[in-house]
Amino acid sequence: MKIYDRPGFPNPARIRIVLAAKGLDSAVEFVPVDLIGAEHKQPAYLDKNPSGVVPLLELDDGTLISECTAITEYFDHLDGNPILTGRTPKEKAVIHMMQRRAEAYVTDAVGLYFHYATPGLGAVLQPYKSPEWDGRTVMGQREGEKVRIGMRYFDDLLSSRSYLAGEDFSMADITLFAGLMHADVSGITVPADHMALQAWRDRVSQLPCVRGRSGQAFMPEDLKRLGF
Amino acid sequence: MKIYDRPGFPNPARIRIVLAAKGLDSAVEFVPVDLIGAEHKQPAYLDKNPSGVVPLLELDDGTLISECTAITEYFDHLDGNPILTGRTPKEKAVIHMMQRRAEAYVTDAVGLYFHYATPGLGAVLQPYKSPEWDGRTVMGQREGEKVRIGMRYFDDLLSSRSYLAGEDFSMADITLFAGLMHADVSGITVPADHMALQAWRDRVSQLPCVRGRSGQAFMPEDLKRLGF
Secondary structure: OEEEEOOOOHHHHHHHHHHHHOOOHHHOEEEEOOOOOOHHHOHHHHHHOOOOOOOEEEOOOOOEEEOHHHHHHHHHHOOOOOOOOOOOHHHHHHHHHHHHHHHHHHHHHHHHHHHHHOOOOOOOOHHHOOOOOOOHHHHHHHHHHHHHHHHHHHHHHOOOOOEOOEOOOOHHHHHHHHHHHHHHHHOOOOOOOOHHHHHHHHHHHOOOOOOOOOOOOOOHHHHHHOOO | OEEEEOOOOHHHHHHHHHHHHOOOHHHOEEEEOOOOOOHHHOHHHHHHOOOOOOOEEEOOOOOEEEOHHHHHHHHHHOOOOOOOOOOOHHHHHHHHHHHHHHHHHHHHHHHHHHHHHOOOOOOOOHHHOOOOOOOHHHHHHHHHHHHHHHHHHHHHHOOOOOEOOEOOOOHHHHHHHHHHHHHHHHOOOOOOOOHHHHHHHHHHHOOOOOOOOOOOOOOHHHHHHOOO
16 A cells, blocks of 8 residues: 655644554555645646645555545554444544544644645745635635634533543544644644643643654655745 | 434435435434524534534434534444445545545535625625625635536546446435535536536436435525525
8 A cells, every 4th residue: 555645744644643553554655745846736646636635545456545534444444443433323423523623623724724824835836825816815814713713612622521532532633633733833823721632632642653743743854945 | 313404405415315315214303493594603503513504413312413424424334234434444435535525626615605605595694604804705706616626527537437436325425416406506507518427416316315305405485585
């Protein structure tokens, strides 16, 4: 199996944590995609994934799977023990609900803020991000505000449970965790009074499948190209 | 179990088709939500679903499940035979990928077009749809363009397979089908040269779980309130 991605970026980080949680790190060959050079917006990549995003999973039979939820469903069911996506109908339902909320309220919203209200990944990618549209920065700022509201929602939720879907770690926690990594580098940090969210984040960062990955926001050469 | 929704609206239609496909129509009590009166944006409803959308499933133990994918996962697994969400890891992966694409490319994009670039559900709901933001109509129009591109993508895809995820009907087909119902009433119709998409739509509309539901776009009293 191959995964097309770039280490340190938020959605690739989600699937790398999934692989670690399932003991599948060595089952996959990683193929680097030059996101800063907009390789994912060129025809060769769009043929594989018309959504133009990473990560992308290619199975040995050539089947292409995009979208983090779909890739997670695949890896989580390979051993018949779906610890990340739920074992009972109710577990599956709550986890998928929280997965969508983590994406919509934080992770996807941070992505829009990053690409539309900040310099994002720089000049090469800009032409693919609607620079002709006057409303783009306002839209990006609105998404940033959504992230702040989302952080409050999850802080409140986590004041009465250990993880997003209850007492067990799931794919929804991975999604929010990666979203907060991206929020950090985008300049939207978790407010100091969000104690429950911060405690959850500390707890997640200590899990064996996450530890060592939490500081991995962008590779050094990427940061250099981005002007950091 | 209870479902809070409004018959004829696109996302409620998705779950009503799921219930029919699983033989669960009579297992659920429907609680009407006045969408045109913005009942779903008031505190009593937001307490149940902070996303402020329908449908919402309430289990007998009080657990609240929002998001169509999550609700579908629940109903599809109750009998241990997940015909709509996939039985093998690969089936699950392809179905979830196509579910996200159907939502992102068409169903969610139609919703944004409908609410931001047309009069949508009318005056009462408008204050909850960012009327202060100058860029909203432009954003809505951009989403409408996304729908047209999405229709082309699915037309191309369906020229070489019977259903979105392959040869079997799945939740992704339900999602796209409901999205096209909403596109019709929003004024974005499937172009006449999209033969494969149209043939798929005819095929889906004849399935026992769908038949009789396809013309159900809005209740007569809702259409009257909307000025049709």
